[in-house]
Amino acid sequence: MLNNVVQAGFFDNRVRVVCTNSTDIVKESVIRHDLSPMSSVILGRLLSASILLGSWMSEKERVTLMISTNDDVGDIVAQSNSNLEVKGYISNKKLEAVFKENGKFDVSKVLKNGSLNVIRDLGLKKPVVSNMPLINGEIAEDIAYYMNQSEQVPSAVSLGVFADKEGIVSAGGLMLQILDRTMKDEDIAFFEKTFINMDSISSLLRKKSLEDIIKVFGNPDYIEYKNSSFVCNCSKEKVLNSLITFNFDELEEMKKDNELAVHCSWCSKKYEINSKDLDEVINIKRRSDNA
């Protein structure tokens, strides 16, 4: 889908709004990883959040959102660069559905006790890592909390993935940011109230265009269109390099397996590995061990 992200300024550019329709990206991630509806909703929300944050990053920057739990939910990871090329995975692909009384997926119940890591890689030596326990577990409020606390940008975030029996129907996210903190309380309150009174983003996306959604905040000072897509830059070479962490005995043992395949964790692409490939890995490992 073209132009699936819009960014706009309001109130003399003192307020910034980003809105994304990530339906196609979430659908693609569901197919690639073969996810259950519950796993789809959780990964879909985090992927949508990574697009919102990616749109705010500087050039050459990369942001990784990782939610970790100590139970069988495992890790959920989404990454975006400033070109809004995103990818992500959830370690438990077949989570069972848990519903709230209103029939919606109960994400906070599944992610209870989880923590959020936000890793900003600016291309410098060390990435900037923020770690915090999930305060709410619905992901949107947790991302807003991160923006408020770690980035000191007062923000409100809404994320949504709507699925029916056939699969993903709509998915997306909306972020409101107060860039000028000297704004009067009553002006900030207008934006906050407007945001709170909006319908859920997944429902709005089924009825309205991105431009029409953000016009609820007034006439934008500027509007910028961007494209986001699911992109994984994995290769057989990278997959082979990742095997170097195994020891020599394990690598020799793998050679006995005639149908060895390694899946890229980000996109689930399958790479067939033969004994010749493994010999190459063993050689590289020898060289690096001797270096």
Ligand SMILES: [Zn+2]
């Ligand atoms: Zn991949």
